[in-house]
Amino acid sequence: MNEWLLTEADLRAIAAGAGILGTGGGGNPYLAFLMAREQLRAGRRIRVIDPDDLDSDDVVLPLGGIGAPTVGIERIDNGDEGGRLVKMVEQVSGKKITALIADEIGGGNSIAPMFPAAQLDLPIVDGDGMGRAFPETQMTSFFIYGQPLSPSALTDACGNALLVTQATSAMQLENMMRAASITMGCHAMMSTPPMTGDFVRQYAIPRTVRQAWTLGTAVENALNAKHDPIDAIIEQAGGTLLIKGKVIDVERRVVGGFVRGVISIDGIAADRGRRLTIDVQNEYLVAAEDGQQHAMVPDLICIVDLETGRSIGTEEQQYGLRVAVLVLPAPELLTTALALETVGPGAFGYDFDFVPMIQKN
């Protein structure tokens, strides 16, 4: 089996790429990066394996943080949250966990499972459940394609743990987990039920750790060589450039715990005269021009700094930023009729159907 042993430079590239795949959300990977880096410096290893190398009887546990980013940066993890989840799930399921996987490759949750993986010397599967960032637990390809709902578990930095042994739907699981995480101080580590190697091979969004690394590395190499980082991203990710422009207006409000808003971008240079608007709800959801939708969720709408290629989160948006708006195609697993019920435009309150970017061109 081929194992990819991550270096500090790899971690840095993955963090940068995960920012781009975060489509404006997913939280800042800085603390998760530092935590994983400390494990490497302590002599432990972070191994990444390809999903095709999983055996049928492998047992893969999905992990990620749940809670408020504001809390995550102030009450930092104890460091044993992931390890305790693994132990608890092993006890209750009677199965030995053989690998970990990220729920969400966008933002900080991309790296979150690497810390316990290093501690326990478990491999990380190169893939995740979203291929991007989404605001809620039920929005993973795992749940969409039939991952069981229990046992799911939460641990916090203070030594509390919670096991969910029954849930009537993935949405209900999200609601229970969200409520519990609040009583845990608004920040917890969450695992959803262990999955077989066969299931992960079939239903995980494949090779997204590598994708994040490739994006991050492409940007870094382009900057070092004084090439255009935007070109590098498109070349490496097969995406489409929607516009190069300048943010001219940001309208933002908080509704029910979610940040919603609209960002307006005016084209510059070759795109002068055009205006693009982007709808925001924690992530960038829909890009439109002259009343015409150019791109929509679950396709990835990414906004990066025009000069540095660095991803720009929804909270950082402000007048004057020079940006490129890119669309990366959604993973196939997210564009089936079944998946679109959970992650298509309708799931975010829009009354139109998903039209993939590829069809439009």
Add this chain to the structure above:
Amino acid sequence: MIAPVTSKALKIGVDVGGTNTDAALLRGKSVLGSCKTATTDDVMTGVRESVARVIRESAVNPADVGAVMVGTTHFLNALVQRKDLSRTGILRLCGPTSRALPPMVDWPDDLKQVVDGGSAFGDGGVEFNGAEITALDEAAIRHQCAVWRQSEIAAVAVTGVFSLVNPECELEAARIIGEELPAATISLSHQIGQNGLLQRESATILNASLQALGQTTVEAFKAAFAELDLDATLYLTQNDGTLMSAEYAVRYPVQTIASGPTNSMRGAAFLTGLDDAAVVDIGGTTTDIGIIVSGFPRTKSEGATLAGVQTNFRVPDVLSIGLGGGSVVRTDNGLTIGPDSVGHQLTSAAWCFAGDTLTVTDLVVALGRVRLGDPVLVADLDKDLLCQVQGFINQRVAEIIDRMKPSADPIPAIFVGGGSIMVHGQLDGVSEVIIPEHFGAANAIGAAIAQVSGETDRIVSLESTTREAALEETINTARERAVAAGADRHTLEIAHVYETPLAYLPGNAVRIVAKVIGDLRA
């Protein structure tokens, strides 16, 4: 002879920069004089020289000077050079949480080695809603103090989880440490930074490591001014453009660390009477562009990186580009300007000083806009090239102003710093180009006119209190901080109050930031 009655109505502002030490003398709102001298290695010689000169040139009686306001790069230099720093004991009050990342985990190794005096995780800290994580462990703190006493630690930094929500455990820890280590200086994180444990802790450690230097620096300033027969109160300017008393500066030196750009922008606002404008500070190597909103610099949303350490200090949102009077002009491969500069060597390297490097200054001299060196040496420069370079500079500056300004509406731009002569004519997106009198000493003037502020930043859960009560308490804390920093209570005004609901937190958690500003207490 009859001795004149001293009025104490004069103020002197001093800005100690990396290259120049500027001084300005003001009576009320009028600038009586300003001057620029070279910054000296020992700093104080330059300060003395520049203050003596501005007094002499303004022909005033030193006894009439009531206050001296100093902005200095002293502390930043100490950090950058890793010298004069105290080894610091570090206590993080976090209970079982926050142990995955030790203090200083993202510091440069060499700085960490100089400052790290031993760190400990301790019981304490609160949740976002103020609930206790664990109770403070007094015995454990006394034990840690014994360890620090052994290694002769005289500075301690204390950081509690969510101490901005409730500072009680930091205050209690300080009391215990004060009993054990009576001579130690103690820095508490809730007095220093914002939400974000690692970065607030780093800022607190930096502060602790600078306190001894703060003490000697303040004493040196006082001695220097006494030598000049000044019987004036000493203030230092802090990062937000307001003043702290010398006594306060001794306790919070890190708050003064990045006051240079702020002073220059505040000075620009004062000199023009404009409260909302772009300020363009053009030096020899770089051009710094920031935005003044209601008379104060707009700050960056993310924290400042100081000497390689990420903190969550708010510093002015300034964009620097490699364009200044010394920038090298090249024509061999299309026209390029900078980012490299001849810097200090301008007077030997530039064409107009018989050097062999073509600089922006040469072009400005050729355009007849300033008399420097020998204009004959640049008289043959191609007219088209001059126009092209002027166009290039105007466009670069306009582009950055446009990027920085808060909306698409045109705003006025104030030019300060020695290189202001480089810009000429209209700029796109700018309503008016203003080069005020005394433009070269805007930073010292900004220091002289500074007011006093107090700021609070906290996350409040509205489960146990009302919004009105939370706002009032936050504003009151800010008021008390302003008064402690030297403000006249009767002149305090609220500069701003921001309320931000926090994503994913239960609907009743808000972050409240309040800042009040007042005049200096007489």
